[in-house]
């Protein structure tokens with residue numbers, strides 16, 4: 100029996116019900132987060148809560164809970180699951196109101212949380228790398244908001260699913276943005292590169308961890324606009340997300356990336372990421388990156 104959280108109560112998934120006039124259902128009017136949990140310890144929870152606060156502020160939904168309350172509810176949800184490694188999903192919608200695009204005056208935000216087993220990429224995929232395809236980034240222009248309106252991302256992800264690939268890497272006006280549900284890094288001549296954070300990409304929590312690890316270990320790193328041709332000529336391509344962690348893309352649109360195997364900088368970053376995770380788990384709390 101999977102225990103979920105709805106508006107302050109813990110209950111079995113089957114009993115969690117939301118009115119059909121919830122604006123999340125009617126308009127996709129809400130924001131969300133996904134936090135990875137290792138050995139029942141949430142990873143980078145403060146950063147996820149900070150991003151939630153930014154998303155809520157950007158769409159004008161009041162935050163129903165303090166950070167302490169969020170932490171408490173998430174800890175209680177995690178404790179109620181029988182598995183160690185989890186992916187905690189939580190969303191806040193603008194609440195239930197008569198259908199009208201303009202904000203309702205008196206609606207209460209709806210809060211739903213669930214936690215599922217965390218499934219990282221299989222070891223064989225980490226070892227051999229994965230395939231990705233590319234597409235034009237035709238989403239809206241506020242991809243920095245973690246909106247539950249994911250139809251654009253869903254349609255783009257479906258393209259790679261149908262091509263048996265793990266991700267769809269996106270270009271807007273000929274420049275790399277991100278992928279359908281991950282951020283993207285490329286490596287050229289020993290330098291790790293990624294697009295700068297702006298309104299066209301989600302500021303990934305994993306992206307930040309990778310950046311911190313690169314800096315702490317003296318790996319050359321650059322944020323800049325990356326042309327589509329540069330991505331196709333890259334020595335390495337990585338996708339990063341809370342569930343994929345850091346994963347090497349070794350085939351892009353059926354062409355080999357570099358020599359077609361995960362590159363040396365990927366191997367180094369993967370090891371750094373796993374070591375950092377273990378350190379955080381041992382400490383039982385968030386730690387900053389140190390060499």
Ligand SMILES: Cc1ncc(COP(=O)(O)O)c(C=O)c1O
Nearest residue numbers: 280281282301303304305340341
């Ligand atoms: C569009 C998009 N970009 C990037 C990411 C990676 O973000 P994070 O590292 O915080 O999981 C996600 C995660 O779901 C995403 O949906």
